[in-house]
Amino acid sequence: MNNTTTAMLVSATLEFLRTFPPFDRMEPDALQFLGEHLKLAFYPKGSLIVSPQTGVVRVFRILQRGKVVVRHAGDANVMEHSMLTLGPGEGFSIGSVAGQRPSTSFYMAISDVFCYELQAEDFFALMQMSSVLNIFCTQYLASLLSQSRQQLQIHFSQHIAEQQTMNSSLASIIKQEPIAVMPDTPTRQVVETMVSRKIGSMVVVDAEQQPVGIFTQSDVITRIVLPGVSLDSPIGTIMSPDPITLPIVANAYDAALAMALHGVRHLLAVDEGGRLMGVVSERDLFTLQRVGLRQVRQTIDAATNIDMLLMASQDVRQLSLNMLAQGIGAEQITQFISALNDTLTRRIIEINLDKHDLYGIEWAWLSFGSEGRDEQTFNTDQDNGIIYICTDIMDREQTQLVLIDFARDVNADLDKCGFPFCSGNIMASNPQLCLTLEEWEEKFDNWIRTPEPQALLNATIFFDFRPLYGKYNLADRLRLTLLRRTRSNPLFLRMMAGNALSVVPPLGMFRDFVTDSDPEHPGTIDLKKYGTRLFIDAARVFSLAHNVSATNTVQRIKQSAPSMNISVDEASAAADGFNFIQLMRLRHQHAEQTQGRAGDNLLRPDDLNEVDRRILKEALRQARKLQRRLKLDYQL
Known part of the structure; x- marks a missing residue:
């Protein structure tokens, strides 16, 4: 092959690589080195490219054409729905090549496949030349997330172009x-x-x-x-x-x-x-932003009526959008939304306390669901309850009526401020959710002792509770009771694990993603049901089994990890995956609302750019790893 032909092939290879991460950001000299050392290989349909039996992996491969299915060595059979598919631009066996060990997965061509191949010694030389590749290989998901946030920042800055940000000169x-x-x-x-x-x-x-x-x-x-x-x-x-x-x-x-x-x-x-x-x-x-954090807090704290708090709730949404536009991560944004919503809820409670006589009652306002986990997005309804103490000298029925009357006004004001009434009536004004400490303990105990489908569903909502106002120690006592009783009931934990496994990541064997077949929402994925829920449900089981009192999903994963012998890197990768899907939900909800539609969680993968498609796929793989751990721990 003459020099002209070789130069043309290298040029074509570089043109292909530049359309995929991390090669699109790789240093010019390193990219040139990569292009000159890659060899194109062909694998016919049905070929087993890499497996645990092939020994130490000495070749790093980049898929150029076709599709490769990946099956973890522990999967039950080759047709299991949980397998994942690689497409053009994706590299594989990075960990095996870098660690000079056999692969833990099977890689099979499900169509005729062409791969660029790089020998191990050249791979290590390239790692030394390119900090971009080095970071990508050692912090794969985190590196992709960084790219995505940059693109997200550009995207949203167009929507608020009329509004200056802290990046302004x-x-x-x-x-x-x-x-x-x-x-x-x-x-x-x-x-x-x-x-x-x-x-x-x-x-x-x-x-x-x-x-x-x-x-x-x-x-x-x-x-x-x-x-x-x-x-x-x-x-x-x-x-x-x-x-x-x-x-x-x-x-x-x-x-x-x-x-x-x-x-x-x-x-x-x-x-x-x-x-x-x-x-x-x-x-x-x-004044760069129409509203700042200090102003929002001051408005909430000084509010004397619901109209002022309604303005503040709108400011929370605007300020959250500004944070999204400036590339701030989903974990920080959702905690920020939750924190300000907490402050707003507390002020609504304080305003209503002036109209209700609760003197002598020890009580606390509880939040459940996403607010209980510090994970609220732009769209959230009410999930709350009350826990209180009823002493021997108090009339239990009369005390509950007083608290319910108070809660009814708080729920109504929350609705006025943009937190709609819960369609399932999970609200403090519901007599079944305005209970004494002993009644809450009995309710939890019944669900744990009789883990029927409805009990398991209730557990996924109510076990993620957090106190917002009042006697916080009541919630602490309830938490201790919950953790003690779940740890002593392995059957309940096994049933919770099974419930968490009832929904699988929407990763296809022959397609990147399995989308909804519903004619009303064709080609979409529900990022709540088939995305964040996978992490939330698994993390909840981990926390209950390992005595972790945190309710936030990321904190549950990270605090449970040491007891489960999960490495810090693995836990961080799972957290990154969860946070990315949360980021996609925030972005999609905002896009829907700017079009005058009610924000939902239905994302079309075909509308994503290449980086975000890659990250979404990797994020769902992290959810699959958590589910695989549940299968292993509970023999499901």
Whole structure:
């Protein structure tokens, strides 16, 4: 083969690789090395490419054409629905090649397959050349997630293009020409100018227009009135010298950080020559977004009526969207939504306490479901209850009526603030969910002792409880009872595990994904039922079996892992998978709502870009690993 032909083949190979991660971000020299050392191999349909019996894997393969089915060595039979399929651009046996060990899976061609192959010694050389490949291979899912968040940030920034973010440059924040004076300007003139121009600060500059000081409204008291300084004094004698400056090309994040580090509320933007270009205040940073965290909390805390809280609930959604647009991860966003919704719920409770006499009653407001797990998305209804103590001298029925009357008003106000009534009546105003500690313990005990289908369903909702207001120790006592009784009942845990395995990841043998056949939603996957639920249900069983009191899914996985001999990397990969599907839900719900539709969880995989398709597939594989662990632990 002559040099021209070889160069053409390498060029074609590189063109193919550049369309798939991580090769699309690989360093040019490393990518060239890879293209020059790959060999194209053919495997006819039905060929077994790699298996545990083939010994140490010495070839890294990248699928160029066709499909390869992967079956874990522990799977029962080759037709099991839980197998997964690899498509063009996907590499395989990374772990086996890197670890120089046999594969733990079978890789079979289910159509005629062409693979690019790289020998192990070249693979290791490439790993040393390319930090991109190194990170990708050692932190596979985390690396893909980083790429996805970057694309997500670009996507959502288009939806809020009219709204500046903390990535905005200082040049875009500054709205007016700076007003400045020389050091010898009388202080009286400076103060009068500040009042007439309605500005909160005055910059003092030298002859070259370089800032040498700043004088603010707060300085009037501390530097003029209290010391008794004459207003005829030059401003240079009372100004704050050496003001904090930043280049005009810096962004709002830089400004916020500088203000925090130096404890100031104003800083100055300067050009390359150090000349004053404008003033940036703390207020400017807060008004970049229509609403900021501080304002939301202040609005909620100061609210005296439901109309004010309704505005705050809308602000929570807007601020959450801004976080999504800025590339913040799903775990942080859902916890952020839950935290602010918690604050809003507590304020609604406080407002209603002024109208109801609960004096002498020890009680707590409980949240269940997604709010109980700190995992609320943009669409959430109410799931709540009340736990209380009824002493011997109290009338149990009358006490419950008082609490239910109170809960009815709270539920109604929550509905007004954007948290719809629960269609299943899982609300504190339901007498069956406004119970004493002993009644809750008895209810849980009945479900555990008689794990019938309805009891298992109830457990998936109510066992994820968390106190939001009142006597938190009541919820703590209920948690201890729950963990003690579940650990001592292996049959219940086995039934819970079986329930968790009743839904399998939608990964196909011949297609990447198994989508809904419902004619109303063709080609879609319900990311809640067939995505996040898989992780939530498995994590719940792990936590109950291993005495983990956390209700959050990620925390349950990570805190249960040591007791289950699951490595930190494995636990992190499962958490990343769960968080990515949560991110897809948030993105999809927002897209639906911007089109005037009620947000749902029905995603079309065909609408995803290549990176997100790859990550979704890997995320669902992580769910399958958790389910495989349940099968192993409970012999299902």
